[in-house]
Structures are given as structure tokens and as C-alpha cells.
Amino acid sequence: MVRGSVGVIFGETGTFEFKVMVLDSSKVYRGAYVKVWHDASSDEKDHTWVLGQVMAIKRYSDSFSIEEAMKGQRTDKSDDKIVAEIMIIGSRDELGMLRAPVIPFSPGSPIFAADEGLTRSVLGLTGNEMSIGLLEGTNIKVQLSVNSLVQKHCSILAKTGSGKSYTASVLLEELLDHNIPLLILDPHSEYSSLKVEGEGSQEDFSRFGVKPKGYGSNITVYTPANKALNPDADELFRLNGMNLTVNDLTAIFPDNFSTTHTGILYEAIQKVRTELETYTIDDIIFEVGNDKSKAKWIVINALEQIRDTNILSPNPTSIEELFQKGKASVIDFKGVAPELQSMIVASLCSSLFESRKLNRIPPGMLVVEEAHNYAPEKGFSKTTSTDILRTIASEGRKFGLGMMVISQRPARIDKNVLSQCGTQVIMKVTNPNDLKAISKGLEGVTSYVEEELMRLPPGVAMLVSNEIERPVLVDIRIRKSKHGGESVNVLKAARTVTPPPPPEITYNEPEPSTPAPVRREMPPVSVPVAANENATMVDVPVMEVPGKEKDLAPPPKRKPSRAPRNEAGNEAGGKLFKKLFGRTDN
Numbered sequence: 037m038v039r040g041s042v043g044v045i046f047g048e049t050g051t052f053e054f055k056v057m058v059l060d061s062s063k064v065y066r067g068a069y070v071k072v073w074h075d076a077s078s079d080e081k082d083h084t085w086v087l088g089q090v091m092a093i094k095r096y097s098d099s100f101s102i103e104e105a106m107k108g109q110r111t112d113k114s115d116d117k118i119v120a121e122i123m124i125i126g127s128r129d130e131l132g133m134l135r136a137p138v139i140p141f142s143p144g145s146p147i148f149a150a151d152e153g154l155t156r157s158v159l160g161l162t163g164n165e166m167s168i169g170l171l172e173g174t175n176i177k178v179q180l181s182v183n184s185l186v187q188k189h190c191s192i193l194a195k196t197g198s199g200k201s202y203t204a205s206v207l208l209e210e211l212l213d214h215n216i217p218l219l220i221l222d223p224h225s226e227y228s229s230l231k232v233e234g235e236g237s238q239e240d241f242s243r244f245g246v247k248p249k250g251y252g253s254n255i256t257v258y259t260p261a262n263k264a265l266n267p268d269a270d271e272l273f274r275l276n277g278m279n280l281t282v283n284d285l286t287a288i289f290p291d292n293f294s295t296t297h298t299g300i301l302y303e304a305i306q307k308v309r310t311e312l313e314t315y316t317i318d319d320i321i322f323e324v325g326n327d328k329s330k331a332k333w334i335v336i337n338a339l340e341q342i343r344d345t346n347i348l349s350p351n352p353t354s355i356e357e358l359f360q361k362g363k364a365s366v367i368d369f370k371g372v373a374p375e376l377q378s379m380i381v382a383s384l385c386s387s388l389f390e391s392r393k394l395n396r397i398p399p400g401m402l403v404v405e406e407a408h409n410y411a412p413e414k415g416f417s418k419t420t421s422t423d424i425l426r427t428i429a430s431e432g433r434k435f436g437l438g439m440m441v442i443s444q445r446p447a448r449i450d451k452n453v454l455s456q457c458g459t460q461v462i463m464k465v466t467n468p469n470d471l472k473a474i475s476k477g478l479e480g481v482t483s484y485v486e487e488e489l490m491r492l493p494p495g496v497a498m499l500v501s502n503e504i505e506r507p508v509l510v511d512i513r514i515r516k517s518k519h520g521g522e523s524v525n526v527l528k529a530a531r532t533v534t535p536p537p538p539p540e541i542t543y544n545e546p547e548p549s550t551p552a553p554v555r556r557e558m559p560p561v562s563v564p565v566a567a568n569e570n571a572t573m574v575d576v577p578v579m580e581v582p583g584k585e586k587d588l589a590p591p592p593k594r595k596p597s598r599a600p601r602n603e604a605g606n607e608a609g610g611k612l613f614k615k616l617f618g619r620t621d622n
């Protein structure tokens with residue numbers, strides 16, 4: 037036996053694979069990397085170490101009697117034969133190109149456990165900036181390049197509970213350590229825990245060569261709702277409510293505006309613009325009230341719905357505030373209705389892209405959790421945010437705006453978005469449609485890989501990237517910061533004593549002051565509320581409609597059609613507010 041060899045090639049060999057009789061089963065296991073000296077060619081240039089990987093392993097023995105084994109008398113298993121199937125990956129030539137042997141290996145050649153240098157260079161693991169874990173079954177660090185990850189986008193795909201948000205947070209920690217600005221769209225309040233130092237065994241931290249760390253003041257959590265609904269948020273998130281255009285408004289709830297309604301809105305905004313330098317949604321509502329058609333009520337209703345979300349403000353959250361070097365802004369969508377979420381994503385991402393194009397903000401990364409909800413594949417659903425996410429996916433790299441796409445349903449994400457991701461981190465996936473979507477979108481993903489994905493244990497990911505030669509399995513490192521988004525242990529919760537109810541929240545939301553409107557009291561009248569004009573009638577307060585003789589009078593003073601807002605910045609009790617944010621007691 038050649039010193040250090042872990043097996044010997046036998047049988048028929050090819051240029052893509054060969055079989056090995058295993059001598060040291062602690063070094064040759066499924067997924068292990070091995071090396072073999074190639075000197076079958078007469079050309080000395082081809083004499084080199086070649087890297088291979090164990091794809092399958094079999095064990096057999098024919099030197100025992102079944103009868104004895106059935107009686108449990110087969111205790112000596114030392115004559116078991118272990119056979120491994122090796123797939124040849126190749127070697128690097130003097131130009132750094134990957135080459136596979138053109139002449140098969142000789143049977144009888146010894147194989148060895150691969151060393152770190154060869155494994156790294158042949159696989160192309162040459163990044164040295166972001167440590168995301170260890171090559172599965174080895175102590176070899178897997179490091180990615182920040183530039184490549186951010187510029188060429190990345191995706192993190194896995195079935196629920198397989199470690200998507202954990203892995204995403206590992207990448208985000210690394211990006212924060214490199215001062216990359218992050219904007220995180222967080223539907224489940226999972227990312228605020230980046231603030232807090234992680235817990236875990238010292239052994240785990242040292243295995244991966246990292247130390248616990250909380251990112252504290254580098255993380256700011258914004259709520260598009262309010263602080264009564266989301267007391268953990270640091271700041272309110274608001275969109276610009278001044279000088280809105282027809283497109284701005286119809287994009288919010290597109291289904292609420294037919295062509296007729298858009299026309300009424302257009303006319304009203306044109307008129308408001310001729311009279312006021314700056315105007316609010318209340319001014320538009322008032323002007324729509326001057327329209328003669330019955331259809332105006334639909335428009336007023338839609339505009340009031342938008343106003344009552346309280347997402348519009350004269351003091352909007354600026355992109356410059358959200359996207360800063362070394363900072364992560366988390367938009368926590370807790371308690372925000374899906375249609376409003378996608379409107380916010382559309383508006384926010386458009387501003388982000390425009391600001392980046394104009395170099396008003398530094399290069400950085402947009403992180404989209406549950407991306408199938410914001411950029412769904414055609415045929416699943418329609419959302420206002422799909423177009424801008426597609427644009428960022430296809431054009432973002434030109435401007436240094438990267439996107440991290442995270443989803444548990446790869447089959448349901450817009451293909452144009454998914455296919456633009458140069459780095460894919462895939463964890464356990466079992467749904468056949470999702471597996472198909474992953475393998476369709478990736479080069480080098482074979483049916484072997486699909487099988488591997490179904491069997492991945494938690495915490496292990498398959499890394500597929502333009503930078504590396506073939507998919508590799510990575511044991512994702514422990515988080516430096518605390519993991520959020522743990523699932524609730526229902527049984528444990530049921531067994532614990534119910535705590536006393538929390539103290540009632542009395543919260544005066546410090547909403548920026550809107551210009552105080554003057555209002556008129558109106559009797560209720562019946563108007564249709566659905567998007568079609570023949571819909572059922574309900575009672576709503578109505579604005580005064582100017583009579584014929586009043587048409588000649590100067591334009592009326594702007595007066596919104598509803599009662600003034602209270603100090604908390606909203607009309608507590610608005611039906612839509614309740615629908616969108618779940619409660620109204622703020």
C-alpha cells in the first residue's frame with residue numbers, strides 16, 4: 037500500500053469517472069474530495085494531480101454465511117469491501133484553466149485525500165472576503181467575493197424551516213463587516229435580531245473561526261404601520277405624500293382604478309396643479325369632489341383608502357437615510373396588508389434604483405425576503421412590485437445595486453429575477469416544482485444535484501456560483517448575531533401559565549404634521565363602493581358639490597371630505613386602517 041493512499045483504482049476507468057477499492061473509509065465517504073496523480077499521458081505537461089469527488093459508495097461481503105448472520109454471529113466485518121465511485125473534476129493548467137484528463141487513469145493507481153490547496157484551486161474557491169462556512173466534511177473555509185455577490189446578485193432558496201433566514205443573516209453579517217449598505221424587506225420581523233450578539237457554544241464559534249457580535253446601532257428597524265403595532269421598530273417609514281401624480285396613486289391599489297376613474301383623477305390633479313404649488317391627497321380628494329359624474333365617488337373612496345393607510349407623509353423617509361455605508365435598514369412589514377406591502381416595495385425600490393443611478397447613494401444590496409410575494413412568476417399572482425424588481429435584477433449590476441432574493445417557493449418567483457442571480461445558496465428543497473425551477477435556472481445542476489438537495493440536513497447548503505466550477509456543499513457557519521424568526525413551540529406555550537395581559541399601549545405617534553385642513557360637516561349620501569359603478573350603495577360622508585351658479589365662482593378652498601385627523605396622525609377607527617393593520621386602537 038502506497039504511504040498515505042486511501043484507496044486504489046480498479047476495473048474499467050474513464051475520463052469522467054472511475055471506481056476505487058477503499059482502504060481508509062474514514063477519508064473516503066460520500067462527498068469527500070480525493071486526488072490522483074495523472075501520468076497516463078506521454079506528454080509530461082499532463083502529469084499533475086487531478087481532483088475528484090466521491091459520488092457514491094457501496095459496501096459488500098461474500099465471506100459469511102447468511103445463517104450465522106441471522107443468528108447475530110457475524111461480528112468480524114474486517115473483510116467487507118468498500119467501493120467508491122469517483123467523479124473526476126480536473127486540474128488547473130498553467131493558465132489557470134480547468135482541464136479534465138483526456139486519457140483514463142490506470143487501474144491500480146493509488147488515490148489520496150485531497151489537500152486544501154488543490155481543492156480550493158480546482159473548485160475555484162478563490163474568494164477571500166466573506167466567510168460563509170466550511171466545505172462540507174472538511175475544514176476548508178468557503179469564502180465569497182463581496183463584489184461578485186453584490187454585483188451579480190444572489191438567491192437563497194429552501195423549503196420552510198431549512199435555514200434560509202439563518203443563512204441570509206450569515207451573508208448579511210459579512211456584508212455589514214465590509215460596510216456594504218443594506219436595505220432589507222422583512223415580512224416576518226426576522227432581521228432585527230442582527231442587533232443582538234449571538235449565543236452558541238464556544239466550540240461552534242471556534243470551529244468556524246468567528247466571534248459572537250451584535251450589530252446594534254448599525255441596524256435600524258422601520259415600520260410602515262405605527263409603533264403601537266410594532267413597538268420594537270426604531271422609526272416610522274413613510275412615503276412622499278406631496279404632489280402625487282396619477283401614476284403614483286393608481287400604482288398603490290391598481291385594481292381600484294378603471295380607465296374612467298383614472299380619467300377623473302387625471303383631470304382633478306391637472307386642476308389642482310394649476311392652483312397650488314404643493315398639494316396633498318386631501319387637495320386631490322376635494323378636487324375630485326367637484327367632478328359631476330357619479331363615478332367620482334369610486335375615486336374618492338379609493339383615494340380615502342390610500343390616505344387612511346397613513347403611509348403618505350409630507351416628511352417621507354429618504355433613501356439617503358435608508359442606504360448608508362455599514363448600515364442595514366430593515367423595513368419590517370409586521371401588520372401591513374400584502375397589497376400595501378407590494379406598493380411600498382414598488383415605490384421604495386424605484387427610488388432606490390433611481391438614486392443609485394444618479395449616484396446619490398453608495399453601491400449596496402437590496403434584500404428581498406419572501407421574494408415570491410413581491411416578484412411572483414406569471415400565472416401565480418400580480419403585484420405592483422414585480423416590474424421594478426425585474427429591472428433591478430437585469431440592470432442593477434451596471435449601477436452597483438445588488439439584490440439578494442430569498443424564497444421558500446423558487447417555482448413561484450419570476451424567472452427573470454431568479455435567472456439573474458449569479459450566486460445561489462440552496463438548502464433543503466423537496467417540492468418537485470421547486471426542484472425543477474432550480475435545476476432549470478442553473479447551469480451544472482444535474483439530477484444528482486436534485487437528489488442531493490432533497491437530502492440536505494439543516495444548516496448545510498449547496499453553493500452554485502459563476503465563480504466556482506461546480507456546486508459544492510457548505511456547512512454554513514454559526515451566526516455572529518442572534519437568530520430571529522424561531523418558530524413558536526406550540527406545545528410548550530400551551531403548558532406554560534398564561535401571563536397577565538400586557539399594559540395597554542397609549543401611543544401618540546409622532547407623525548409629521550400635515551397642513552391642517554378646514555372641513556365642512558356633510559350629511560351622508562349613498563354611493564357605490566365597488567370598482568364598478570353599478571355596485572351596491574353604502575352611506576359615506578359627502579363633500580359639498582358646487583351647484584351650477586357656483587361654477588362661475590372662484591375655485592373653492594381645499595376642504596377634505598372627512599373629519600380632521602387626531603393628534604396621533606390618523607383617523608383612529610378608519611375601516612381600511614383596520615383592514616390593513618389589524619387594529620385601530622393606537
Ligand SMILES: Nc1ncnc2c1ncn2[C@@H]1O[C@H](COP(=O)(O)OP(=O)(O)OP(=O)(O)O)[C@@H](O)[C@H]1O
Pocket residue numbers: 194195196197198199200201202203444494495496511512513514515519520521522523
Ligand atoms: N447554519 C446553521 N447553524 C445552526 N443552526 C441553523 C443553521 N441554519 C439553520 N439553523 C436552525 O434551523 C432553524 C430554522 O432556520 P431558519 O429560521 O433560518 O429557517 P427558514 O428557512 O428561514 O424558515 P422559515 O421559512 O420558517 O422562515 C433555526 O432555528 C436555526 O436555529
